[in-house]
Amino acid sequence: MSNSHLFLKSGFIRTPSQNGVGRYVCQLQRVVLKFCKNNGSSRGMRDFIETELVDFAKNNPGIVVYLKPRRHRTAVISAEFLNGEKQWISCRNLTKEEITKWLTLLKTQSGNHQGLRLRKLIHTDHPSIQGPWTPYTFKDPAENIVEYPNKELSKARILHKTATEELLEIFNRQAEDPENRRVE
Template sequence: MSNSHLFLKSGFPRAPLQNGLGRYVCQLQRITLKFCKNNGSSRGMRDFIENHLVDFAKENPGIVVYVKPRRHRTPVLVGEYLNGEREWLNCRNNTKDEISKWIELLKTQNGCSSSLRLRKMWHTDVPSVQGPWTPFLLRSPDANSIEYPNIDASKPLDIPKTATDKLIELFKKQKLEAGDGAEDLLKQKRAE
């Protein structure tokens, strides 16, 4: 076991794990764009502020946006989250498209720094090499590409169909092929 964990910040995760079950609350509270008005390394940041910042602020009314010009400094994005964490991103020589991608990343994160040593109430001489459990551990990768709201997304993606579901589907197919009650099945499909 390495001793690299000794230099990490330790604590319990403070982000809500069930965010999005009732309603989604964006965890990004405020974002600060720091840039230089004259320096060439801030060109992308200035272009983003001139062309896209107003649209971003209109699309995300729950995020407070600060613009802070500083002389002879490198451009920086600072995201502050509801759990009190701050995320700093250096944007030196980034284009306006790269900066918009970084801002989108900050917006979708929950403020939990990955460099946090998770604390626990027990000790073992042989620690697990698999890492800590997260709610996203056993999720199907298909869940990443779903557009919400989605009717099929209410069902878990990683659970296979049961034998009962398969039998119901076979029964409906047979009924359709035989032509018996075709009108009833059409009404059921329309209701679904």
């Protein structure tokens, strides 16, 4: 067993509550593209800046994009998120298509999961090897290939009376026999 998890920050996943329910808020706040004007390892970054940066900035008006030329350094993407987290990606010898993919990935992330040892609210000394229970655990596999709505499955699901039907029957019994008001 490795002890590398001891050096990671620990915490719970904190995401913006209900992000995307009303409207989606991109969590990427700022991107700094650092590159060298002459170095060969920054060629992909320079190509991206010349051809695709303007389109990226127009398509993502909520993301601030900075360019930072540096002498004799390798290309780097530095990203800052709304929660204050920062990430950087080395772009040494990457093509402009690969840089576009990295920026798309950063745009869709929340910034919380990099180097975070996830903690759980529950703990057990004897964890189950079968996994947690879900509502689909004991569901009939034949239902996966059925087209819905299905009359046969609808009839099969009504095994018991509904709560409303039970209450109506109790009410009718009480109305018929006013002396016996006791609920069974």
